[in-house]
Amino acid sequence: MKLALIEELAALATRRQPAALVTDLTSGAQRIETAATATGALAEAIAADKSGEIDIDGRKHFALVRNPPPRIIIVGAVHITQGLAPMATLAGYDVAIVDPRGAFATSERFPGTTLSQDWPDDALTALQPDTRTAVITLTHDPKLDDPALIVALRSSAFYIGALGSKKTHAARVARLKEHGFGEGEIARIHGPAGLDIGAKSPAEIAISVLAQLTAARHQKPTAR
Amino acid sequence: MTSRDEDLLQIAADWKRAGNDVAIATVTATWGSSPRQAGSQMIVDRDGRMLGSVSGGCVEGAVVREAMEIMDDGKPRLLDFGITNEQAWEVGLACGGKLQIYVERVE
Numbered sequence: 111m112k113l114a115l116i117e118e119l120a121a122l123a124t125r126r127q128p129a130a131l132v133t134d135l136t137s138g139a140q141r142i143e144t145a146a147t148a149t150g151a152l153a154e155a156i157a158a159d160k161s162g163e164i165d166i167d168g169r170k171h172f173a174l175v176r177n178p179p180p181r182i183i184i185v186g187a188v189h190i191t192q193g194l195a196p197m198a199t200l201a202g203y204d205v206a207i208v209d210p211r212g213a214f215a216t217s218e219r220f221p222g223t224t225l226s227q228d229w230p231d232d233a234l235t236a237l238q239p240d241t242r243t244a245v246i247t248l249t250h251d252p253k254l255d256d257p258a259l260i261v262a263l264r265s266s267a268f269y270i271g272a273l274g275s276k277k278t279h280a281a282r283v284a285r286l287k288e289h290g291f292g293e294g295e296i297a298r299i300h301g302p303a304g305l306d307i308g309a310k311s312p313a314e315i316a317i318s319v320l321a322q323l324t325a326a327r328h329q330k331p332t333a334r
Numbered sequence: 335m336t337s338r339d340e341d342l343l344q345i346a347a348d349w350k351r352a353g354n355d356v357a358i359a360t361v362t363a364t365w366g367s368s369p370r371q372a373g374s375q376m377i378v379d380r381d382g383r384m385l386g387s388v389s390g391g392c393v394e395g396a397v398v399r400e401a402m403e404i405m406d407d408g409k410p411r412l413l414d415f416g417i418t419n420e421q422a423w424e425v426g427l428a429c430g431g432k433l434q435i436y437v438e439r440v441e
């Protein structure tokens with residue numbers, strides 16, 4: 111593999127452009143195609159985010175698909191977030207933390223993480239959640255959680271989760287209905303967020319949320 | 335140290351720029367149960383330093399040996415591993431799966 115190809119893949123990743131490195135397994139010849147240039151089986155592989163062998167002009171090729179990394183936007187720079195952010199990073203996600211309360215979203219509490227102190231709706235609008243983005247609200251404060259959820263519900267985020275008890279969630283559902291969202295739309299929100307694994311500590315709750323989000327990403331049905 | 339698959343090629347490029355010989359191993363196909371899916375990668379340099387994985391640790395040793403030869407001759411190879419392999423006990427897959435790995439040198 112030529113260094114120039116590795117550099118080109120890196121440049122495409124920086125621009126969040128889906129691409130594939132295509133290797134002719136017989137000759138060893140390699141080239142890069144993007145979602146814009148790819149056709150047929152290669153275009154399908156890129157869209158499905160699935161590396162694998164494909165047939166091009168009767169020859170066996172391997173497509174190494176490179177999509178922009180999945181992302182988690184966490185609203186609330188709280189104790190759970192201090193566990194969730196590094197775990198999500200380890201699992202391969204880009205992490206962005208949103209919390210307008212200055213004392214929470216500090217680089218001291220979250221070293222090396224993208225932090226936004228904008229109001230959650232502005233922050234989410236700027237971050238543009240796409241099909242490779244999950245949004246999770248952890249503040250427990252409707253003033254902060256609701257604006258984020260409203261933007262998330264209007265996006266194609268693959269996972270939306272909101273922390274809080276069943277009672278809190280019922281109240282949240284009622285408020286979102288007042289904003290004009292239908293039951294089907296609101297049902298996209300995993301609330302209370304996280305798989306029921308008996309999580310107690312902030313780190314355990316982070317595990318339950320990350321597990322649920324992983325299942326959503328791979329479209330694996332789980333008990334809520 | 336763990337690394338995202340997305341970062342491995344960059345690290346391989348860094349090692350190469352630092353003057354090391356580097357090979358990249360990529361899982362191209364799997365059959366049956368296999369812990370790492372197609373597209374999973376491992377990088378290895380001349381000193382045997384390695385990062386990433388192509389199986390659950392079953393065949394990495396054999397891949398490193400092949401990678402050394404490929405660093406010498408520059409010819410990429412497609413390696414087959416599976417329980418039907420002659421060397422099953424040595425480099426076979428305990429899980430009973432089969433996989434194919436493409437190994438190439440960074441140029």
